[in-house]
Amino acid sequence: MGFSLFPRSVKFYDLFAEQHRKLVKAAIILDELFTTFDDVEDRCRRITIIESEGNTISRRIAKELSLTFITPIDREDIHEINLTQEDILNLIKAIASRVGLFGFDRIRYPARRIISNLRAMIEEIGAVLAHMRQNKQAEQQFLKIEGLKHECETLIMVGIGELYDGGEDCAGYAAILEIVKWKHLFDRIEAAVERTESLSDVLEGVVLKNA
Template sequence: MGFTLFPKEVKFFTLFKEQNRKLIKVAGILDDIFHDFEDVEDRCTRINIIEAEANTISRNIALELSSTFITPIDREDIHQINITQEALINIIKAAALRIGFLGCGEVLYPSRRIVHSLKIMVEEAGQVLDKLSKGKQAHEHIEVIKNHKYECEMLMMVGLGELYEQPPHLDGEMATVLHIIKWNHVYGRIEQAVERAERLSDVLEGVLLKHA
């Protein structure tokens, strides 16, 4: 291929949307795990496969960014959208692995509600990304994300409170302590995922404001 002074056109939003579809898939699988706690190992395997595919997309975005002169939005914004979606997928994977392999027993109700809200936040972020690619505003989707973030904060407080104040009747004190430790790990990863989903929303909202 000969040299050209004209920069190639890179479909960054196409790559972002492809990455976001992977994100929505893993969030949906995590929601399934917390909903019925069946086929957990198979579902974790599916998340691992999707996460590997998403890592390839993330590397492609980074490579294209490093070799592209003209970009549709600020280079830093492209970088932030990329790394935030990638990090969120990785955190969801970590949450799935912990609930799957720590032997946490019955899924606690607040965690189920939080994970479902996380799924909605991710789906709404996908809507924001789509509106951004079309030069449209997405205030209603941003508002939904923020409302679910506030709900998750309240549910997290309730969940941790129940975990410490009314531990389950397990076989011995050590079993109860282990139960609390395991669920602390799970809640920690879920909380990180919710915070990263809000971060993604903030990044996208910032880009929307720049191009309003």
């Protein structure tokens, strides 16, 4: 391929939207898994496939960025959006994998509610990306994401508190193992929520810089 003086025209927002659709699809399946707690193996497998597809898109974005001279927003912002969406998808896979491997007999309410909020946060991110494409403000979306994140923080504290507040049920090896398994799961859930908020912060910064 020869050298060209003309800049490559890469539609990064289209790539972000494609990447985000994978993220939403995985979040919906995870929400269904936590809500109904059935077809666990199949849902985990589907999330793994989506995560692999998302990684392919992420590599494409990184490659296009390395080959593109003129970009619609700062290069570091494109890199951060790409990396953070990929991280969230990887964390969704990690959450699903732990549900599949740890042999839980039920899903605790705080975890179920947090995952529902996580899905809503991710869907709001999609609305932000759509606004950015049209050079519009997204203040309401950012406020909603922030509110959902604060609710998740409370739910995480409640969920972890419940693990250690089981009275006599906390005695014995089996009970301790259950606490350890749930603590690992809550850690991954919390990381996914925090990474989603980080993505919101990045996007808000881009909106402000390009206002």
